[in-house]
Amino acid sequence: MATQSPVTAVLDKTQASQPPRLFLATLHEWVTTVDHKKIGLMYIGYALFFLVVAGFEAILMRIQLAIPNNTFVSPQAFNRLFTMHGTTMVFFVGMPILFGFGNYLVPLMIGARDMAFPRLNAFSFWVSAFGGSLLYFSYLGGDGLYGAGSAPDVGWFAYAPLTARVFSPGHSTDYWTLAVLLSGIGNIGTALNIVATTICMRCPGMKLNRMPLLVWLYLVTSMMVFVAVSPLTAAQIMLLLDRYLGSHFFDTQAGGSAVLWMHFFWIFGHPEVYILVLPAFAFANEIIPVFSRKAIFGYPAMVAASVGIGFISLSVWAHHMFTVGMGAGANTFFTLSTMVIAVPTGIKIFNWLATLWGGKIRYTVAMMFSVGFLFQFLIAGLTGIMLSASPFDWQLGNSYFVVAHFHYVLVGAILFMIFAAFYYWYPKMTGHMLDEKLGKWHFWLFLIGFHLTFDFMHIPGILGMPRRIYTYEADRGWMLLNMITSSGAFFQAIATLLFVYNMVWSYFKGPIAGADPWDAWTLEWSTVSPPPAYNFATIPTVESRRPLWDLKHPEDPDTRYE
């Protein structure tokens, strides 16, 4: 089963204190669990599995594009690959891994014993995991594996009317629709749970303005999930109605509107990017202060900027539609709203800089990934500003420049922070440290690969190479750049495998972590590693933003600064 990745397999061992049990009993325990930590780990395990799968799809695409006129895969197989890669990365890697960390960390960091609705939590997990399985089952449906079954080939954005029955006969689009629908239901359930948990379950003394920034960011993210994922769910249902019950929302052959789908999709799709990146910010907010030994600079501004990003991001969706002929007025408005988002984002970057300033920076692997994040997110932000100038976007939209830009966000920022989060919290989750030496190899290989791949993708875009093409002519001057790009993908693949290996190896051989290996300050480090089912022997009470700092520095407690 997909979810039996090394992480979950390894985690069975966390029950070490109990007598050895039969496989079936263990399985039963995991399947029926409502413990937020186990659910979090299952999310993470299943996301890691899909990260490897979708990464493999990316490699296949890059082999095909390494040289012009290649015939490594057929056109349709290629279209399926980018559809599956995009859909998987967004819905079955990004969302679950972030919700996994959220599930695990939020209750611990607010001093609670579990989520507000433990059973809803389990339900949400299983619904979205079922969505992922359904998506991949499509490879077996229809003509089976060899003919690549009924895997969808309409892109992760699934623009109408390509998804209408005339243009997409068979069931491939239905697999896509149902998989996304299910994952959406799961996400809304989890988001609801996180909001309820942070509002209702905080331990005594944890006022809203004492919550760790991570918890704040998860609160904002979860609120955004309601607003953004609901229209997506509605759109999926409308699409199903079109395909099976003869409605014509998006069926242009019967007078429906293709632009309507775009609005529905991007009202979800743009905030989605922020839904993915805010948790990455959340990790940075915890990791950067600890490894520079400083309190986060400008806590209130960080909260305000996050809430601001949450709101503004809901008003920028049509910057994905600068070329659909909205007219000068609309293009101007969406240029402005998109550019404005640079302001709160800038505040965040500068506050991180100020946090590092005057610190005592320890370059652990977690910190190295965070440093890469800062740098790469800066670049992603700047190319984002370029694209927000709609005339520039008329040229570069749907070109490889865009692919480079959003992978700087998705990989350079989000995936780098996810890796950082693993190196930081793995000891808490398993009780063992990850190997730092292997970690450095992982970091360097990934970093080199990342920049080889995505840096060099900017230029073919400028040279006129559109995205979502399975091949290109040799005379366009795109060849060398594509070759470099493809070679970088292999570095990233090797690095990722090294990371997975590190997780398995460290579980057995890694040094014992102890409760607080990083000398950190938030509540999760006050309980043993891994935490027991009930989290805390006694529910903690807090008096400041950094309760463990207060304990460790009674002469200079945080409480004085509030």
Place this chain on the structure above:
Amino acid sequence: MIPDASGTLLSLALLQLHLGWSLLRLDPLDGVKSGTSIFAPAGTPAHTIFGLSMLVLSICAAIFVIVGGLLLFVLIRFRQHPSDQNSEREPAQIYGSTQIELSWTVIPIIIVVMLFLATTRVIFSTQHARRPVESLDVTVIGHQFWWEYRYPKLGIVTANELHIPVSNPATPTPTYLTMSSADTDHSFWVPRLAGKTDLIPNRVNTMWIDPEQAGLYLGQCAQYCGTQHAKMLLRVYADSPADFAAWVEHQKQPASQNPQAAEGQAVFQHNACISCHTVAGTVATGKFGPDLTHVGSRDTIASGAVPNTPANLRTFVDNPGHFKPGILMPPMHLNDHDLDAVTAYLVTLK
């Protein structure tokens, strides 16, 4: 020993700077027959966008150098010294500063406002440009996976190769494209002439182009439109006024009637070819596929996929999916004799 992360940053910064530098010096036509670089503009909209792009690029590059440099400085300057490894000393805790935070809110706002104003000018100057009297109208219809061009005032219908007159900056003769789609979304993108505009069913979009030099401008469909999206190539021929007039005259002629090709014409007319293709002046009036009245005079077939040679034509008719798997024209299952005859006929449709 693996260098620490400040080394990381240094190498990253160098790589980025190098990349940025080579970007600015990019020779757009280097090794490229008929470039598709947005940095080699050859018409007004592309020129205007290029100007804005350079402004935006330089502002962003400046921000990158300043903020990236600051980041580098901090990460090197404040790294933990080995001597400090075991000391319990914690750095001074600073919780924030309203003045500093205000300043890095206000400065970005000013930059954003500047960029926004510059952008707005370009948006309006392109989308609300005054249309000169001397201009040409072309209707562009996107199809899976080819382009249909109609010249309503000239009575011409053609496919895949768009001919337009060169535009003289003194007396501009731009071409106005009125665009829509017959099936899925497409996007018209010829980078050296203008930004892209989508072709969407049930919706009419417009854009204009005015190449200032005669020549061939390449591009391709930029919106994923199905299996063969990759080979929905665009070719725009900018002709001198005299050449354009001659081309128009030629296109207005009905298809040539060549007795030697009569057999091929019969094959064409007795098969399903005519349900999808038009050949003006004959019984073939199909609309699903490209108009073939003057197919023999085009440089390429299959929407730019391969050169228009008799051998390629024959292969294409025999098995349309050979050059473009996933193409919507079905194989006609003709025998060799009929294939040869039809090929001979198509070649004469000049």
